[in-house]
Amino acid sequence: MSQKIFQVDSFTNIPFKGNPAGVCILNLPREEQWMQDVAREMNLSETAFLVKQNDGYNLRWFTPTMEVELCGHATLASAHILWEEEHLQLSEKAIFHTQSGLLTAMKNGVWIELDFPALENEELLSFPELASALRTKAIYIGKSVFDYIVEVESEEVVRNLKPDFVSLGKIPGRGAIVTATSDTNEYDFVSRYFAPQYGIDEDPVTGSAHCCLAVYWKNKLHKTEMIGYQASSRGGIVKVNVDGNRVKLSGQTVTVMKGVLL
Numbered sequence: 417m418s419q420k421i422f423q424v425d426s427f428t429n430i431p432f433k434g435n436p437a438g439v440c441i442l443n444l445p446r447e448e449q450w451m452q453d454v455a456r457e458m459n460l461s462e463t464a465f466l467v468k469q470n471d472g473y474n475l476r477w478f479t480p481t482m483e484v485e486l487c488g489h490a491t492l493a494s495a496h497i498l499w500e501e502e503h504l505q506l507s508e509k510a511i512f513h514t515q516s517g518l519l520t521a522m523k524n525g526v527w528i529e530l531d532f533p534a535l536e537n538e539e540l541l542s543f544p545e546l547a548s549a550l551r552t553k554a555i556y557i558g559k560s561v562f563d564y565i566v567e568v569e570s571e572e573v574v575r576n577l578k579p580d581f582v583s584l585g586k587i588p589g590r591g592a593i594v595t596a597t598s599d600t601n602e603y604d605f606v607s608r609y610f611a612p613q614y615g616i617d618e619d620p621v622t623g624s625a626h627c628c629l630a631v632y633w634k635n636k637l638h639k640t641e642m643i644g645y646q647a648s649s650r651g652g653i654v655k656v657n658v659d660g661n662r663v664k665l666s667g668q669t670v671t672v673m674k675g676v677l678l
Contacts, residue, residue, distance in 0.1 A: 423460070423673035424493035427621040427652035429526065431672050434652040435621035437493035438463030440677075441503065445474075448483070454677065456480045461616045464490040466498075472511030473498070475519070481615035484590075486516040486562065488530060488623010488654075488665055495521035495528055496669040527655070530665040534658055535560040535628040549583035550594060550610075560628040562590045563609075567632075571599045571606045575647050585612035593625045595632070603653075604642035605633050621652030623665050630656035630663045 421440050428434025438458040440451075445467050455463040455478035462484065466473040475494060477487040495510040497503075504510060510521040520531045537558035546564055547554045556567040564587075568574060574596045584592065591611030598606050607629055609622040619625075626644055634640055640658045645651065655666035 419677040421675050421677050422497050422671060424496055425670050425672055426489035426492040427654055427667035429668040429670055431670050433650050435489040436460050437490035439493050439497045441466045452478055461619050462487045462490040464494045466494055472513055475512040475514045479614050486624040489621055491519060491530055492528055492667050492669055526668055527666045532627050532663050532665055534631050534661050534663045536631055537565050537628055546587055550579045552577055564589055564592045565628055565632055566592060566594045568594060568596050571596050574606050574608055579610055581612045581617050584610055595629060603645040606645045606647045608647055618648055620648040620650040621646040626654045626656050626665055627663050630658050634658045
């Protein structure tokens with residue numbers, strides 16, 4: 417039986433910007449190896465697979481090499497497709513059951529707001545191997561449940577970073593977030609995200625990283641509502657709002673491809 421599949425650019429309203437994600441809405445659950453094979457074939461940072469339940473959708477995310485526990489941009493893409501393909505009415509909340517618990521999405525005009533967990537980080541007093549792999553001087557290094565977070569001295573440093581991906585890929589953990597305050601009033605902070613351990617040298621725009629970034633910059637800037645810009649070659653905008661132990665992540669989306677798996 418043929419299976420529809422979509423490609424959506426997330427955290428942008430411009431095609432071929434933001435972060436592309438694959439979305440498969442399945443009639444019935446499929447075996448894990450099949451989902452992994454599809455994700456490898458799509459060769460995007462993540463492909464999302466959804467199965468309808470009575471109270472929402474079971475949602476799983478796969479990179480080309482493995483399953484991940486939390487993914488923001490593919491969740492944003494999934495909600496977008498549920499509304500665009502009329503699986504849900506625009507006024508309905510998208511409810512997802514995932515390895516990271518219950519996640520939801522709401523349509524807010526041209527923006528989609530995700531309700532995700534807030535991720536604290538613990539400072540690491542010394543980690544020269546990470547700074548060396550990133551080829552930069554760190555002001556701060558911390559570790560969340562998923563990622564390292566590294567503050568550097570300026571937006572220019574973030575944008576010009578050229579990590580040693582071989583060395584970075586040998587460091588345990590999911591990936592590394594590198595961040596600094598923005599040089600402009602348009603954004604509060606900028607970042608880039610590297611995860612060679614998961615087969616992704618650089619992820620274009622990483623929603624789940626902003627669960628950590630939002631908490632980090634809230635504590636430094638004393639603001640709960642901020643705008644982040646992920647300064648990859650594709651680039652993307654993530655609005656964040658820290659509310660206790662949750663973070664609201666808002667982004668825009670655009671469908672760039674619809675196809676059929678034969």
